[in-house]
Amino acid sequence: AQSVTQLGSHVSVSEGALVLLRCNYSSSVPPYLFWYVQYPNQGLQLLLKYTTGATLVKGINGFEAEFKKSETSFHLTKPSAHMSDAAEYFCAVTRQGNTGKLIFGQGTTLQVKP
């Protein structure tokens, strides 16, 4: 079975500060890992993904995440927050290969203060 835990349902940072959103996963098989962002009344937009290969992955809008197998973590970071980053962020896991079944964390709402 697979599961995802996102630590902190709400995170608040100042504009220009480091963004760190935490995600820990549980998987008995090699995982694919994803981060998605959701703006109000919209669908999910893929920020970045880890499938195989390099464990440090870079995504859109300056975000990156590092797959740490020993820590079963896939934390999302951005060096400098922008007001437009305010949104809800979801970490998701699935097993390798296309299962079509993503297991999502509960989400973290990022607030960016001016």
Place this chain on the structure above:
Amino acid sequence: KAGVTQTPRYLIKTRGQQVTLSCSPISGHRSVSWYQQTPGQGLQFLFEYFSETQRNKGNFPGRFSGRQFSNSRSEMNVSTLELGDSALYLCASSSRQGEGGYTFGSGTRLTVV
């Protein structure tokens, strides 16, 4: 290329009615999966179709069903609607192995009154 298209965007139905939602995947994607998003339960997997066959199913009652057509477009149906079915329904499409990630549509907001 065009993204994932979901129709309609908004829907209001009465308890006891049934509803059909539609999802057109990215061209070339043969996998379509459906999710329900609610404030209380978050994002929950409903089912996934690949080449017209249901490959995976989540823990939802039989009132929730789906199908996929030969052009990969998918529909989901909810019969005998309950107030608790009010949610944002999202579909996602992916390539054969899923390495490219799963691309989501904008969703259908269903309100049951």
